[in-house]
Amino acid sequence: MALREKNNKPNSLKTNNLELGTQNMKPETINSNFKSEEYQINMGPQHPATHGVLNLLLTIDGETIKKVEPDLGYIHRSIEKMCERDSYQQIVHLTDRMDYLSSNINNEAVCLAVENALELEIPERVKVIRTIIGELTRISSHCLWWGVMGMDVGALSTFFYGFRDREMLNDIFEETCGARLTMNYNVPGGLMLDIHPNFVKRVKKFVTHFKTKIPEYDRLLTENVIFQKRTKGVGVLSKEDAISFGVSGPVARASGYSCDVRKYHPYSALDKVTFNESLKTEGDTFARYQVRIQELWESLSIVEQLIDNIPEGEYRVKTNAVIKLPKGEFFQKVETARGEFCVYIISTGTKSPYRLKFRSPGFSNLSVLNHIAVGGKIGDLVAILATLDLVIPDIDR
């Protein structure tokens, strides 16, 4: 890390004070001799705990954090500007380059916005498959987060267990649509392809497998005393602040703010399933951790409710080769693994949107970082960053 002195004051340690000798050095004298000084250090852009190219400019006093200033834009591609020249089918492909761990849910958001604007009737089969894959994406994202979370606070082995289970899901995705991460499985009007004949069997196998693994996660990390001491009471966020900062997703729910888009604005087949919104009131790093673990169970339950009842029917309805949305404004909210993702389309009736805004959850969640990290240590900041679960392309867009 590069060290930079903030103020150009000469070293405050005066030589004549040293002549006093040790017997006269009371604690006050020592403190006045060694004045605390604030330094600025760069954390990132190449730092393992920032999970991507994020640069945090930390103002520190000793190891105590005085200010955190994020420096963004290292991988900004201006996706919103690119959308203004692209067709609606092409825009879907750009969205999974934002939050790549929730790629299928991002795709779904754009498709839903376009379908609502065209007033298309989407077959039940499509809705159910979208919801199943959306929840599997959420599990896959939380698996990765769990592995990395443990690694950030010093437990390297969690990384391998998290990736082991995520691998099963990636294999299912690969068999379904040919891609493991940036899926592009949704198209306006339905799905690119029908599900693979093995899909139901493999998902069921995964659900049975994963049910035995979450208790292992708990035994390995949740109940670990060192882990609990690193996370309890660290980075506390109150409910009022969470709302004011526009925080959403598991981070907000850990502060007792009920904000699950799947509950309040259900989309696809989410109105047909029952699940609990996982809520905690402590608002600290450990609460954010627990909310995500609870969400793994809830997502499994949603998948279980739907997997045996995938309706027969078309997997796609026909749309025009060139999609033109009617004049107006269209808005769609979805719940990604990180929180509330919104698509806001202003259309003038042409084949490309006049303006398209993506409201990404990571951007608002990052803005709260300075508020909750100040006063803590650098080690706490790493734990906080891990539970904010930032994906940098989602912030930089």
Add this chain to the structure above:
Amino acid sequence: MNNNELQSLISSWFPNPEANKVSEVIEVSETEEGSEGKVKVQESINPSLLEFTEEGSQFLNISVKPEHLHQLMSQLKTNSETNFDYLFCLSGVDWGEELGVVYHLESTTHRHIVVVKVKTKDRETPILDTIYDIWTTAEFHEREVFDFFGIKFNNHPNLKRLFLTEDWEGYPLRKDYVDEANMVIK
């Protein structure tokens, strides 16, 4: 609250002082002009300084002039009947002749949604009031709008470029932005 109730409540906060005056003038001139002309003029008078529309959008849209923006926003949040405490989307938009910002607000207690739009015709030095003191999330979002649209915000605590470098010229998400090297135009 449904959209009609919201509209009648919010419009009552900003009564149009012109509305009463003009209708009196029309009554006087009624004998001189035809009754058709009178009806047309009365329709065009808005009883409120705000404009409401639900056309082409799934939410209630409120258009507000820049000078009333801050007052409207703080009332939308503090009034217990509206209580819009969650600003979930803040987007800069270039409407061609006008630049502006679109705010999407939701209430976490009543669960209703409203959209507020503000536009300014000044493309050289567009200035709006910050709403950072009402919703903290606006600090980052307004910096993003400044970065890409060049809209300045009064009283913003830290208004500088967020994604782009300090020496970047121009505002890329404006419609008249040209960058021949990096932009592929179809």
